[in-house]
Amino acid sequence: MVVNKYPRLLVLSYNLGPLQVVIFHLGALLPLMTGLSWQALLWGFMLYVIRMLGITGIYHRLIIHKSYQAPKIVKWVGSFIASSAGQMGPNWWKGHHIQGHHNHSDMAGDRHSPHTPYKGLKGFLWAQFGWLMTGDSMPHSLPADVEADWGLKLIDRLHFVPLLLLGAVSFWMGGLEFLGAFFLSTTILFHGVALVNSLAHTAGEQPFTTTDYSRNNWFVAVATLGEGWHNLHHAFQWSARHGFSVKDGKVVRLPDPTYWFILLLEKLHLASDLKLPSEVELLQAASETSALQKA
Secondary structure, eight states, rough: OOOOOOOOOHHHHHHHHHHHHHHHHTTTTTTHOOOOOOOHHHHHHHHHHHHHHIIIIIIIIIIIISBOOOOOHHHHHHHHHHHTTSSHHHHHHHIIIIIGGGGTTTTOEEEEEOSSSHHHHHHHHHHHHHGSSSSOOOOBBBOHHHHHHHHHHHHHHHHHHHHHHHHOOOOOOOOHHHHHHHHHHHHHHHHHHHHTTTGOOOOOOOBBSSSOOOOOOOHHHHHHHTTBBBBHHOOOOOSSSSEEEEEOOOOOOOOOOHHHHHHHHHHHHHBBOOOOOOHHHHHHHHHHHHHHHHH
């Protein structure tokens, strides 16, 4: 990992993150004045799905957890799309996600847990957005592997540019109405992703053994195109598919649109070496959970 000594320009770039969040939340009020035609609604929905896949399929499963392999162009294009969601760049994402979450999940050091430093409703709101709005949005360190990729590093430092471009394209396509759809889509997308931190660590099933409160939550899975099968993810962080559970001693495959997206990339020869847990591994992790529950 890179030592946490950041130049001023990097700090300035990263500190734009919370400001972006405030701006697109305010912009989400625009449809109250303009209304939304079905064309604008379709535009907002399309932006939601495509950018969600950029975050889940590229940022999370490819760049952060290396659940599969892909050419650099897939990482670059996918990260450009993901950063247009206003949720920072790939280096920032991995720095926070690994150091600030997985390494200390639901313990002191987890920067967006609903169980620490607060609990109950305050903890939920902290995990949903509070941690990002504290004025300290800098990761403790940046991942050396992502920093070594000049394309990802450039997108990371200029993470706000794709967001601005997409807003401009939306206005060009349909004026204030489409701009409002863009803001609303971006805001809902922000909270959809954040539900993985909050709701998927407080409500749902725990079919697999983990050391945290991660849950498989169907509502979050729908909102995030498969990321809500979060207990599986914490049990097998490297799995390209999150849609697994175990019921009555049998492996159950759950809907996982992000995994279907990865399979599409594989068919197009843009993804390879997909990592998946075997049925034996899944049943073993589930049986350990059953044993703990009986103890």
